[in-house]
Amino acid sequence: MNIIVCIKQVPETTEVRINPETNTLMREGVKSIINPFDMYAIEEAIRLKERFGGKVTVVTMGPPQAESALREAISMGADEGYLVGDRAFAGSDTWATSYTLAGAIKKINQINVANNSLADSGKGHGIDLILCGKQASDGDTAQVGPGISTHLNIPQVTYVKKIEEVKEGMMRLERMLEEGYEIIETSLPALLTVVKEINEPRIPSLKGLMRAKSAKITALTQKELNLDPQQIGLCGSPTQVVKIFTPKPRAGGQILKGEIPDITKQLVDLIKDEVN
Amino acid sequence: MDYLLSDEQKMIKELAHKIAEEKIRPAAAKYDISEEYPWEVLKVMAESDMFGLFIPEEYGGCATSVFNLCLATEEFSRACGGIAVCYAASALGTFPIVLFGNDEQKKKYLPDLAKGKKVAAFAITEPEAGSDASGIKTVAKKEGNHYVLNGLKHFITNGGDAETYVVIAMTDKTKGARGASAFIVEKGTPGFTFGKKEDKFGIRASSTRELVFTDCKIPAENLLAKEGMGFIVTMRTFDMSRPGVAAQALGIAQGALELAVKYVHQRVQFGKAISSFQGIQWMLADMATEVEAARGLVYSTARMVDAGVKDVSKESAMAKMYASDVAMKVTVDALQLFGGYGYMKDYPIEKYVRDAKITQIYEGTNQVQRGIIALKLIKEMAK
Numbered sequence A: 001m002n003i004i005v006c007i008k009q010v011p012e013t014t015e016v017r018i019n020p021e022t023n024t025l026m027r028e029g030v031k032s033i034i035n036p037f038d039m040y041a042i043e044e045a046i047r048l049k050e051r052f053g054g055k056v057t058v059v060t061m062g063p064p065q066a067e068s069a070l071r072e073a074i075s076m077g078a079d080e081g082y083l084v085g086d087r088a089f090a091g092s093d094t095w096a097t098s099y100t101l102a103g104a105i106k107k108i109n110q111i112n113v114a115n116n117s118l119a120d121s122g123k124g125h126g127i128d129l130i131l132c133g134k135q136a137s138d139g140d141t142a143q144v145g146p147g148i149s150t151h152l153n154i155p156q157v158t159y160v161k162k163i164e165e166v167k168e169g170m171m172r173l174e175r176m177l178e179e180g181y182e183i184i185e186t187s188l189p190a191l192l193t194v195v196k197e198i199n200e201p202r203i204p205s206l207k208g209l210m211r212a213k214s215a216k217i218t219a220l221t222q223k224e225l226n227l228d229p230q231q232i233g234l235c236g237s238p239t240q241v242v243k244i245f246t247p248k249p250r251a252g253g254q255i256l257k258g259e260i261p262d263i264t265k266q267l268v269d270l271i272k273d274e275v276n
Numbered sequence B: 001m002d003y004l005l006s007d008e009q010k011m012i013k014e015l016a017h018k019i020a021e022e023k024i025r026p027a028a029a030k031y032d033i034s035e036e037y038p039w040e041v042l043k044v045m046a047e048s049d050m051f052g053l054f055i056p057e058e059y060g061g062c063a064t065s066v067f068n069l070c071l072a073t074e075e076f077s078r079a080c081g082g083i084a085v086c087y088a089a090s091a092l093g094t095f096p097i098v099l100f101g102n103d104e105q106k107k108k109y110l111p112d113l114a115k116g117k118k119v120a121a122f123a124i125t126e127p128e129a130g131s132d133a134s135g136i137k138t139v140a141k142k143e144g145n146h147y148v149l150n151g152l153k154h155f156i157t158n159g160g161d162a163e164t165y166v167v168i169a170m171t172d173k174t175k176g177a178r179g180a181s182a183f184i185v186e187k188g189t190p191g192f193t194f195g196k197k198e199d200k201f202g203i204r205a206s207s208t209r210e211l212v213f214t215d216c217k218i219p220a221e222n223l224l225a226k227e228g229m230g231f232i233v234t235m236r237t238f239d240m241s242r243p244g245v246a247a248q249a250l251g252i253a254q255g256a257l258e259l260a261v262k263y264v265h266q267r268v269q270f271g272k273a274i275s276s277f278q279g280i281q282w283m284l285a286d287m288a289t290e291v292e293a294a295r296g297l298v299y300s301t302a303r304m305v306d307a308g309v310k311d312v313s314k315e316s317a318m319a320k321m322y323a324s325d326v327a328m329k330v331t332v333d334a335l336q337l338f339g340g341y342g343y344m345k346d347y348p349i350e351k352y353v354r355d356a357k358i359t360q361i362y363e364g365t366n367q368v369q370r371g372i373i374a375l376k377l378i379k380e381m382a383k
Helices: A036-052 A064-076 A094-114 A144-152 A206-214 A260-275 B007-034 B039-047 B050-054 B066-079 B081-100 B103-114 B173-179 B230-266 B278-307 B313-337 B349-360 B366-382
Strands: A002-007 A009-011 A032-034 A055-061 A080-084 A129-133 A156-167 A170-176 A181-187 A190-194 A217-220 B120-123 B139-143 B146-157 B164-170 B180-186 B192-197 B208-219
Touching (some): A002 A064, A002 A144, A032 A064, A036 A055, A036 A190, A064 A080, A080 A094, A094 A217, A129 A144, A156 A181, A206 B050, B007 B039, B007 B066, B039 B050, B050 B066, B050 B081, B066 B230, B066 B278, B081 B120, B081 B230, B103 B164, B146 B164, B146 B180, B164 B208, B230 B313, B230 B349, B278 B313
Parallel strands (some): A002 A055, A002 A129, A055 A080
Antiparallel strands (some): A170 A181, B192 B208
C-alpha cells in the first residue's frame, strides 16, 4: 500500500499570537512541532505499511525549516519526505494550499513511476491512500484535506476513527460523528482525515532518528510543479483576512425566579423590551 | 553545564527524555502503588532501541557505550527511579555476556536482549553473601555435559520477570574467591524457581525476588568465561554498571530538584512566591551545585570506561558513592521545600526520597565504596 501523508508544521503553543498589523501568525520564538492531529495520520500510515507493506511518503508545504517535521515523520518510520516550498506559494489560503499540495502529489506520483519504485496502479495516481490530520491546531480550518481530494478528484472520508477493513481497492472505515459513528466504505485511492481516537502515535526509535538525520528530503518548487500561477500563493487565495480577533466572552444569562405565572410574565416583558 | 555531547549523544538524551516525560512520568505513581512490573513502559523503551545501548551492533544493538547508557538511565530516573532500574538491571545482567560470552553465547542471547524482547538479571547476592561475596553458598557441580546448580540467591532485581540470568555459583569451594564461576541460566529451566517477592521501601516498580536452584541442570556450554572466573566476571561487570547506578542516583536527584524549583516558584506565603526568600534560594543553590558536581563525576567516569581505561574502580566508586549521597540529600531537601505537602503521597516528591535510598545501598554500599577509594589511595601512595 502506497500512502502519502500530508503534514503541517505548527507553533507548539496553543496560545498563537497574531500580528495585529498583518493579521498573520507570529512564529518568532515559538518552537515548531508537527501538527498533533497529523501525528495520528503518520502513525496510521506506518501501521498500514507494517501490515500490508508498501511505502509511506510524507509531504509538507512550508518554509525551509519545515524540513525538520519531515525528518521527525521519517524517524517514526516514514520512508521519504517532500518539502513543497516556494516564494510563489507564500500567502496561500486553504484553497491555494490544497491546490498546490494536490499538484505536488501528482508530481510525486510521476517521480515514483519514473523511478519504477512504484507501478502505476492504473487508477491515475499510483497512490492508494492519502492521510491527513482532521485539522491543523493553528488554523483549525479542516479544509486542506478535503480540498486536496477535490483537486485530485478522489473520494474523501473525514474524521476517521478506525480503519475496519482493507481489501483490494476498497476500505471500510468508522467515521466519527458528534454522537456515535457511521460506517463508510470507500473505493481507493481515497483521502482520509483522521481523529485522535484512531491510534496512539509511537515514540521514534534511535535507529529511526539516525536514519532520519541523513534521509534525503526532496524539494518541490513552482519550477518542478509548474502550477497555474493564478491559483497559487496570495493571488490564488480567495480568502481575505479582514480582521482577526478574540470574540468577547458571552455575557452571563439571567435566571428568572418566582412562581411559573410570574416567570412567564417576566419573560414576555423581557422579550417585548428586546423587540422594542 | 555544557558537557559537549556529540549529536548522537544529544539524540539519545532527547529520546530518553521524551520517553521519560510521555511514558514514564504519567505511570510512575501507578507502578509505585501496584508494584507491578512495568512491561508497558519497557516495551516503549525497547521499540525505541534503548536496550541496544549496551549491546554491540553485530548482535543487534547500537554499540556498547556506558556513557550512552548513563544518559538514558539518568533521563528515565528523573521521572521514576523504579522503572529506570528495571532497565538498568537488564544492562547489569547483559554486561557479563557482552564482556565474557563466546560468539555462540552472544549470538544466542544478545539479539533478544538488544531488542528488549527479553530482559536480563544478574545474581550474586545471597542471604549470607552481600558485600562479602566470598560467603556464596550456591554450588555448581559438573556432571558430564551439565552443571547442576543448588542454592538460593536473593534481592535479585528483575527476578521472576527476566528471562536471562547470569548466576554466580561456586564450582570449587576449596579455592575461595577463585572457585566461583558465572553461568547463564534461562527462566523455565527445570529446578529453577522463584521465591519471595520483596515488598520494598522504594523503587517499587522493579521486582526484587529470590531465585531458588534445586538440582537445576544447565548445559555445560552455559558457563561464562572459564571455571574460577566468576569473581573476575563480577568485578568487570560492576566496573561497567557502577556508573549506571550513579546515573540513576543522579537522575533521581535531578528530577527532585526540578520539581522543587517549580514548586517554590508557585507556592505563595506571606504574599510572595517562597522562591523569593533567601533561605529557600540557598537550599536550591546548594542542591543544584551538588547535582552538577555529581554529574561531572558520573560523566567523566563513564567516558573513562568507554575509552577503555584499565582500572576505573576508584572513579567508579567515587561516582556511585557521591551521586547516591547527593541523591539522598537533595531528595530530602526537595521534600523539605514542599513542606507539609511534600510529606503527602498525593505529591510526587516523597517517592524520590524512597527511590534515592537504595542507590546508597546496592551494587556495593557506600561504606564499601569508601573502602575501595581509601584502599586505592593508600596503594597509590605506597607505589
